[in-house]
Amino acid sequence: MLESIWFFLWGLLWAIYFMLDGFDLGLGTLMPFVARDDMEKRTVYRAMGPFWDGNEVWLITAGGVTFAAFPLAYAVMFSSLYSALMLLLFALIFRGVAMEFRGQIHHEKWKKVWDYSLTAGSFLAALLLGVAFANIFQGIPIDEKGVYQGSLITLLNPYGLLGGVLFVVMFALHGCIWLALKTEGPLHDRATTLASRLWTALLAAAVIFLAATWFATRLYDNYLENPLFFVVPILLIPIIAVSALVMTRVYISRTRWWEAWFASSLFIVGTTLFGVAGLYPHLLPSSINPAYSVTIHNAASSPLTLKIMLGVALTVIPVVIAYQAWVYHFFKDKIQPSDLAHDEGY
Amino acid sequence: MDALILSRLQFAVATYFHFLFVPLTLGLSILIAIMETIFVRTGDEEYRRMAKFWGKIFLINFAMGVVTGITLEFQFGTNWSRYSSYVGDIFGSLLAIEATVAFFLESTFIAVWALSWNRLSPKAHAVTIWLVAAASSLSAVWILIANAWMQHPVGYTIRNGRAELTDFFAVVTQSFAIHQIIHTLSAAYILSAFFVMGVSAYHLLKKQHTSFFGRSFRLALVMGLVFSIVEVVQGHMHGAEVARVQPTKLAAMESLWDTTAHAPQYLFLVPDEKNERNFIELGAIPGALSMLAYHDSSATVRGLKDFPRDERPPVTLSFISFRIMVGLGFLFLALMTVGWFLRNRLEEHPWYLKTMLYAIPLPYIAAQAGWTLAEVGRQPWVVYGVMKTSDAVSPIAVSQALVSLLAFVGVYSLLGAAALYLIIMHVRRGPESGQPA
Structure with a gap:
């Protein structure tokens, strides 16, 4: 039971990480396509500035919880x-440093270096996280x-x-x-146009991915075999993920950006949980022999550790969510030129 | 070259580099918080400008600390997977608790602090930097509890083929952890004090912004003096604790080969690791080592030959790093004491200001030497007496470890150079003008 609770929390932490850092990574990837001059680029940085750091800690927590609750799975x-994670690490390092270093020197080449770092780092991080999952x-x-019999190339298979x-x-x-909800003017208009196109692209990517999942993974088997998970996906997939995707489109058309962002968040969480629920009780299925898989049963920490960690998680995480929500609320307004007037404002 | 030695090198590179940035953030955040508090209390604009000036250096350091910190967490899984699965039950949970209770707080509020100078009331703004300062030190506390468990494992049992937690309270309150926390935090505060004093000295020598940097200097001096005293006194107790729980580390750092009663301390000694003796032993102070280690000049101190060869740490490196750390520790206390007497007429003593400017790297060297002793002196164990480092490494290919090691060296050199450049540039430029932003 404790293991199952932790399995769910483990999935949830990763989902929250994707939902929060997802927009930073996405915006970093998009920057060269939406921002034309230095002022617009600074606006893009400023749109992520107050949040990226706190968002990235969700990755550290998700990693830490994997380590604490399922040490064997972490190992x-x-x-x-290995190689994919090292690349992810360097991508995140360049992304993070770019955020803080770019605005320190007002020199075109210096800024260009960090703009490239941001975009390359964000894109690569998003790609690798997707490949890994x-x-x-x-x-x-x-x-x-539990020894890996493959290479980096093994991971770069079509489904990956x-x-x-x-x-x-x-x-x-x-x-x-x-970006659309944080900006006004030309940047906002460009984001608006782009959002509709990206939504169509996402719909296509999601449909292809879901179809490929049928052939490449055993996620659906798990749904079909397990009566509990036969009911849950009916709630989980159509109602949360699919309707979130639809609602994202609806809100984009109505230019209700906050609602669109929440719908998009829900889609990310729903997609992640769809995959995670399909894995249960596996944390890391072996493609050589299902018997070699890392599961919550052979990887979980001792009941004492799981209980202590559950106590910590249930008391502290809600507090974290509360103060992070406050920060999002505090910086909710659209970015004004005056926000960028000072050095520390990116 | 095998994956073990490459992984060890990589961990060393990543840790040394990470710890170039962390200690300054620990102490500087407190100094900035004090500056801002004085501003709130007195309304003196200069303290606000001080907080801003030092805050910018803090932010550069913090960003480097964050991005290099993730590396450390990842490495336990990538390079030390056998360690992770063997002790994750205890060690992993400490890391997860650190992220949850401390790192979230720090990372969330540092952004608020940096971007809300004009949006929060001065009081609320000061609260955000206090949260950052408290969370930074709290974060260090949890990491040090985790490291202390590797140095002196308690509260566990070997069950199901791994170490499992039996007593969480014992793990978080054991005396070795408390010693490490006090020792490392004090070192970080001393380092921060030296940094602020050295940078201030640079400007005081040039006779610019004298009020601004005089105040910064004196504020840091108080921190530096207090924690230099703490460090020397507690450092001795820490050494006695090492003697009690890590006898091989003590023997290595003193290069003591034979188990000896009334063990002397030598004023000059050169270890000869290969032949299990010392080349030179000069100026014996009878019973001094026994006294320092066990507070009894006739106590027996165990020598390295008492332990099997494959359970002894590298002697020369432990011996040298210990002496660098201790020697510098005493020097810091001396420099701070001199500073205390000159504090109100600093400009009259340019030699002292110059000394303090050039002393900036010294606490960095001391801190790195201290960690070298802590980690190298623990070898061949990754968890003292429980798991050997050679049994902890991941089953990864040599090529993987080699490529990532080279990538770390390359990327970290570049980033380190960029960060250093930014900090020096910012220091040279000095504080912004007195007009409110």
Whole structure:
């Protein structure tokens, strides 16, 4: 029971990370396509500035919780995905440093270097997260000792790459909507136009991904085999994910940006949980032999650790959510030129 | 070259580099919080400008600390997967708690602090930097509890083929952890004090912004003096704790080969690791080592030969890093004490200001030496007496570890150079003019 609760929380933490850092990563990817001059670029940075740091901690927490609740899964997952994770790490390093370093020197070349870092880092991070999760859904070649029998190229299989594309487009739309709600004028108009196109692209990516999931993974089997999960997906997939995707489109058309952003958030959470629920009780299915899979049963920490961690999570995470929500509320207004007048305002 | 040595090198690179940025954020955030509090209390604009000036350096450091910190967490899984699955039950939960209770708070409010100078009331704005300062130190506390468990594992049992938690309270309150917390936080506060004093000295020597940097200097001096005293006194107690729980580390850092009663302390000594002896031993102070380690000049101190060869740490490196750390620690106390007597006529003593300017790198060296002793002196164990480092490494290919190590060295060199450049540039430029922003 404790293991199952932690499995759900584990999925939820990753979902929250994707939902929050998703718009930063998407916006970083989109920047060269939406921002034309330095002022507009600064506006894009400023749109993420107050949030990216706190958002990234969700990744650290999701990683930390994997380590704490399912040590074996952490060990096998991180060592198996070694090269992909190192790339992700460098992508996130360049993205993060770009955020803080760009505005420090007013020199065109200096800014250009960090603009490239931001875009390349954001794009690569989104892609790799998608590739990693698609591969987890699909199963990776781990042997009976939990040793990975593949390479970086193994991960770049068609389904893995499809996951990468899905994440890039999903985050790009999420970021585009965020930009629209944080800006006015030409930048806002460009974001508005782009949002409709990205939505269509996302619809296509999602449909192809779902179809490929049928052939490439055992996620649906799990839904069909497990009576509980036969009921849950009926709630989870059509009602949350699909309707969230539809509502995103509706709100984009009505230019109700906050609502569109919430709908897009819900789509990201729904998509993640769809995959995670399909995995249950696996954390890392083995594509060599299902018996070698890392599951919540062979990977979970001791009941004592799980209980202590549950206590910490249930008391502290709501507080974190509360003060982060306050920060989002505090910086909710559209960015004005006056926000950019000072150095520390990017 | 195998994956083990490459992973160890990579961890060393990542940790040393991370710890170039972390200590300054720990102490500087407190100094900035104090500056802002004085501004709120007195309304003196200069303190607000001080908080802003030092705050910018803080932000550059903080960003570097964040991005390099993720590396450390990831590495436990990527390079030390056997360690992770063996002790994750205890170690993993400490890292997760750190992220949840401290790092969230720090990362969320630093952005609010940086971007709300004109939007929050001065009082509320000061609260945000206090939250950041408190969360930074709290974050260090949890990380150090985790490291202390590697140094002196308690509150666990070996069950189901791994270490499992049995007593969480014992893990978080053990004396080794408390020693490490006080020792490392004090070191960070001393380092921050030296940084602020050194930068201030630079401007005071040029006779510019004298009020601004005189105040900064004196504020940092108080912090530096207090924690230099704490460090020397507690450092001795920390050493005695090491003698009690990590006898191999003590023997290595003192290069003591034979188990000796009335063990002396030598004024000059050169270890000869290969032949299990010392090349030179000069100026013996009888019983001094026994006294320092066990507070009893006749106590028996265990020598390295008492332990199997494959359970001894590298002696020369432990020995040298220990001496660098201790020597510098005493020097810091001396420099701070001199500063205390000169504090109201600093400009009359340019030699002292110059010394303090050039002393900026010293606490960095001391901190890195301290960690070298802590980690190298623990070898060959990753968890003292429980798991060897060689059993902890991931089953990864040599090529993977080699490529990532080279990438880290390359990327970190570039970023380090950029950060250093930005900090020096900002320091040289000095504070912005007195007009309110």
